[in-house]
Amino acid sequence: MTARYENLIDGHDCPPAQGAYLDSENPWTTQVWAQIPRSTPEDIDRAVAAASAAFRNAAWAGISATKRAALMRRLGDLVEANAKELALAEVRDNGKTYTEMLRQMLNTAEWYRYYGGLCDKIEGRVIPVEAPGHFNYTLREPLGVIAMIIPWNSPVRLLAWKLAPALAAGNTCVIKPSEHASTSTLTFARLVREAGFPDGVVNVVCGLGAEIGPALTDHPDIAKVAFTGGVGSGTAVYVAAAKRMRPATLELGGKSPNIVFADADLDAAVQGVAGGIFASGGQSCVAGSRLLVADAIHDAFVARLADVARRIRMGDPMDAATHVGPVANRPQFEHIMKMISMARDEGATIACGGESVTGAQGGLFVQPTICTGVTADMRIAQEEVFGPVLSVLRFSTEEEAVALANSTRFGLGAGIWTTDVGRAHRMAARVRSGSVWVNTYRMTSQTSPFGGFDLSGVGREGGQAMIDAYLQTKSVWVNTTGVMAPAFPSL
Structure with missing residues (x-):
């Protein structure tokens, strides 16, 4: 029996706007085992609108860092509790061994716990300034809606490298998984709802990269793009981000x-x-x-x-x-x-x-x-x-x-x-x-930065500093004297 999956938009399962679906083939049996939405730019627009609304809504924007941390830890616990189901979805989609995928899922849970622990460590600074009677401090604020584009080889794990710090910083997101492996991401998205995150904070839109990728990366309401994939697609993503003057994190290929x-x-x-x-x-x-x-x-x-x-x-x-x-x-x-x-x-x-x-x-x-x-x-x-x-x-x-x-x-x-x-x-x-x-190889951890030089990408994922990539700094100046000097003394 072929399973059918739907997009997750604003906390609800949403069929694609045009009603079309893509077959997902199990690479071991070469048989179609699932169908995923073949979304269009209309679906992207709907998801970005939901993420934008959630970013402004007090249900997310107004919760305390302590509450946000509790949600993150709960999500990590749910990933661990559902590790077998998540691993099975990835095996059916990309053919990797169940042993490896189960190990990955258990490690993925730690990413949400780790960044959950950083939620209430986001701090501004009080800055000594030379201007008498003025008080200056900084605020560290989330960017907004983050576009996340993930590959087919380890979708849930590589998503966590982006989603965990982005959520810890207070952002919302629209996720576009690979058309070759989308079901594990959609399975994971159910856990986000179960953990108690407000509707619209995490949205997933599936489809062909050529058909909906540009609609996502070039959307005017996207604040940052986080991408893992090949150099060609990564270059196109970087160009789209540059045209909108927005930051991008790119983890691309290697020849290690x-x-x-x-x-x-x-x-x-x-x-x-x-x-x-x-x-x-x-x-x-x-x-x-x-x-x-x-x-x-x-x-x-x-x-x-x-x-x-x-x-x-x-x-x-x-x-x-x-x-x-x-x-x-x-x-x-x-x-x-x-x-x-x-x-x-x-x-x-x-x-x-x-x-x-x-x-x-x-x-x-x-x-x-x-x-x-x-x-x-x-x-x-x-x-x-x-x-x-x-x-x-x-x-x-x-x-x-x-x-x-x-x-x-x-x-x-x-x-x-x-x-x-x-x-x-x-x-x-x-x-x-x-x-x-x-004298070892392929070691990674949520506590350590990961990324590349040259064609291997831009930016890093993992470690405490990664949360800064999903924050922006606001400088606040306060006149403490109660007096404003005349702009034009002679008038």
Whole structure:
């Protein structure tokens, strides 16, 4: 039976204005399991109007920071209590393993609790000024309606990175999930209502990005855009925000290097590199898609890594024994296979994998793939694949490793594997990347900032400072003398 989902606007389930729906295909079974609204700009207008009204309404704007914090904590508790349902929705939409998605949902709950704890820590300042008889202080105020555009690979988690600080700051929002994975966001939206947030504070509008994305990012009543996705779409979002003179937070792609020196703990490095690129089927913004390995250990390390890659179990994402589920959707599958073909054409050697596999129920899989003989100028070393494809590049010196690590326009994540403490700190300082992991990989936390350099994005998500991205400062001047000097003394 096919489930039908509706938009959430002003606290109510709302069918799309034109009555059209999109099929949501389960990537494991390749069968349609749900329908989501195919919304239009009319639906966007309605959602933005609801969010604007909620932002001004005393039911939200007038509640205390303490009350707002209680709502946030309640939402975190509900996410934890409903983690299994949320995880199942994501598995059906994007094919990631249930084990991974359940772990993500439990972590997502912590984001709402963490930022709930910051609600009553938003403070202005009293500023000493040189003007006699004047008192100056600042207020920290929410921006207004935030547009949030989220991708298909981890929708509920990546939404929390935006929504938690935005709500803690007192904003309202309109969320546009990916058309490839909307159901978990709509499931989560029910929990927002259950937590007790006023109607209109959180709204969700589904549909095709090309049809409703511009209507959202260019809407005159949007105060900020928070986006996670590809560079092309992110550029369009940034241009739209700039035209309206509004801020934007962009978390875009990556071509992250895992740098393995000859002195590294090779057992740990093999596991870290394999997990960094093959976990989640490589469908992660911080996937360690480039392996930079020292000449002295290149052949042995690649052989050990290939052995791990060949033993990765692909299959039913609901099976606890499965390591990797299917590719999330057909367009992404076709892109990955095109990139592997391009790597061959460029002269790379496929050390293992490189082929597509049809699952037992028709799901589309790509074998964990390792490309050797890659040079920095190849497209496979420069462009994001977003799949289980690793490019291997060799280096001989620390200086060469730095140059290779910084040879792309991306700068989201980087791994450094070495037992030399001095080298670890030197490399961390010189690699241009928003996150650097030493002898570990893909670690994130709600308490720590995350984001990228260059084409990997603008701004950060996570940590205490992130709440500032959803606030604006107002400077208030008060004349305490009760006397106003004449503007024109001679008159």
